[in-house]
Amino acid sequence: MTHLDSELTMLKADIIDMWRLVLNQMEKGRDALTNFDRDLAEEVVENEKRVNSYELKIDKDCENIFALFQPVATDLRLVLAALKIGNNLERIGDIAASVADFVLDADTDFNKDILEHTKILEMYAVANEMMADTLEAFDQEDTRLARTIFKRDKILDKIDEAALDRVEESIKNYPDQVRNCLLVLSMIRKLERVGDQSKNIAEEIIFYFEAKVLKHKKKKKKEGDE
Amino acid sequence: MSNKIETIDVNLHYGDFHALKDISLGIPENSVTALIGPSGCGKSTYLRLFNRMNDLIPETRITGKVLLDGENIYKIKANKIDALRRNVGMVFQKPNPFPKSIFENVAYGLRVNGITDKSFIEGQVEKTLHQAALWDEVKDKLKKSAFELSGGQQQRLCIARALAIEPSIILMDEPASALDPISTGKIEDLIFELKAQYTIVIVTHNMQQAGRVSDYTGFFYLGSLIEFGKTRKIFTNPSKQETENYISGRFG
Numbered sequence: 051m052t053h054l055d056s057e058l059t060m061l062k063a064d065i066i067d068m069w070r071l072v073l074n075q076m077e078k079g080r081d082a083l084t085n086f087d088r089d090l091a092e093e094v095v096e097n098e099k100r101v102n103s104y105e106l107k108i109d110k111d112c113e114n115i116f117a118l119f120q121p122v123a124t125d126l127r128l129v130l131a132a133l134k135i136g137n138n139l140e141r142i143g144d145i146a147a148s149v150a151d152f153v154l155d156a157d158t159d160f161n162k163d164i165l166e167h168t169k170i171l172e173m174y175a176v177a178n179e180m181m182a183d184t185l186e187a188f189d190q191e192d193t194r195l196a197r198t199i200f201k202r203d204k205i206l207d208k209i210d211e212a213a214l215d216r217v218e219e220s221i222k223n224y225p226d227q228v229r230n231c232l233l234v235l236s237m238i239r240k241l242e243r244v245g246d247q248s249k250n251i252a253e254e255i256i257f258y259f260e261a262k263v264l265k266h267k268k269k270k271k272k273e274g275d276e
Numbered sequence: 277m278s279n280k281i282e283t284i285d286v287n288l289h290y291g292d293f294h295a296l297k298d299i300s301l302g303i304p305e306n307s308v309t310a311l312i313g314p315s316g317c318g319k320s321t322y323l324r325l326f327n328r329m330n331d332l333i334p335e336t337r338i339t340g341k342v343l344l345d346g347e348n349i350y351k352i353k354a355n356k357i358d359a360l361r362r363n364v365g366m367v368f369q370k371p372n373p374f375p376k377s378i379f380e381n382v383a384y385g386l387r388v389n390g391i392t393d394k395s396f397i398e399g400q401v402e403k404t405l406h407q408a409a410l411w412d413e414v415k416d417k418l419k420k421s422a423f424e425l426s427g428g429q430q431q432r433l434c435i436a437r438a439l440a441i442e443p444s445i446i447l448m449d450e451p452a453s454a455l456d457p458i459s460t461g462k463i464e465d466l467i468f469e470l471k472a473q474y475t476i477v478i479v480t481h482n483m484q485q486a487g488r489v490s491d492y493t494g495f496f497y498l499g500s501l502i503e504f505g506k507t508r509k510i511f512t513n514p515s516k517q518e519t520e521n522y523i524s525g526r527f528g
Binding site for chain 2: 052053054113114117118119120
């Protein structure tokens with residue numbers, strides 16, 4: 051293994067560790083919401099620092115690799131993709147912490163019917179699955195899996211679009227939970243962004259392995275572009 | 277990490293020419309230190325301080341201290357200079373194997389040091405050819421002339437020859453500048469491997485090479501040490517404007 055290879059292997063390992071941490075943050079955020087677990091929510095907020103320090107480390111490592119090794123071809127695309135994936139993961143980490151913050155803003159636990167009716171849990175399930183699948187796509191060089199991400203973002207968009215009406219209905223059904231309903235609406239607006247970040251990550255994975263730029267391309271082209 | 281080599285206020289003159297000016301620098305043990313700078317900046321002269329090769333150039337005057345493992349090597353007795361040069365191996369710009377077989381090139385240093393034990397010599401030759409990442413390519417032709425090897429192989433042979441007498445320091449003066457990119461890559465990977473056991477100081481004109489192989493970098497200009505520090509720092513955020521101009525190719 052060359053010196054550059056060992057640096058790139060370490061960079062990849064750091065990205066994968068960051069990915070797992072952020073996914074873990076998302077899962078804990080969901081559990082904090084469903085179980086109204088304030089301790090868990092606080093842990094998620096606290097852990098955001100760790101996510102941030104991963105981003106800084108990856109930024110620094112990429113800067114060093116550019117400066118010291120002048121990577122080319124696949125190696126260059128890996129370092130470019132790593133920079134952007136690290137940035138996207140950090141934003142997902144922010145979202146996970148924001149949702150946990152909203153949980154801490156609630157005075158009582160969240161009514162299960164509201165969580166069902168607004169589809170926020172379905173949103174979490176889809177978002178977390180997207181994150182897990184982008185991680186697997188990156189780790190296993192599976193660009194076919196990465197391409198499935200784009201379609202799934204639509205599910206999140208639809209839930210987000212319908213959220214205002216559903217929250218309004220929930221408020222009518224549970225007038226004692228107005229505050230929590232509003233918090234759920236805020237959470238949905240945040241979680242919708244996880245889909246966009248995951249899409250960006252999927253684009254970077256395809257760029258890394260196939261040298262294809264899918265950014266700003268039409269959806270059909272992205273999914274069919276094999 | 278402790279310093280294997282340390283120079284304190286070293287000045288060197290070739291006749292009237294002031295080649296090194298007040299150089300104070302510590303070179304950490306078990307690391308690779310790269311010396312960079314334009315031609316004539318003093319980096320090779322500085323390198324040759326450590327095995328007293330400058331002594332061979334007439335009208336050379338040296339002041340200051342050059343400490344190796346804490347001992348001033350310019351104060352040692354004349355009969356200890358051989359021992360110093362055994363401890364400080366050197367590899368040059370052009371591969372310079374002896375007109376002998378591959379085996380004898382590596383064994384040579386041992387033989388001139390009075391070692392006659394055949395099995396010890398054989399063991400040492402094999403070990404150092406492995407260390408120099410050359411064994412697999414030459415194991416079936418050890419009796420062949422070293423000149424039959426490619427330039428890159430010859431250079432690795434010279435590294436094996438330097439390693440055979442078990443030095444603790446290896447000096448390399450442009451070790452890859454006469455080689456193609458593949459051979460250069462092999463030498464660089466080898467340098468990276470060897471630092472676990474040796475302290476390596478390398479002079480290079482190739483800044484990218486300094487970036488790839490070294491832990492520490494010193495930038496020399498007009499006989500002065502402008503900046504010394506961790507290679508990562510020097511190549512991402514040097515402290516001196518001159519260093520930045522040089523490494524970014526905006527020199528002069």
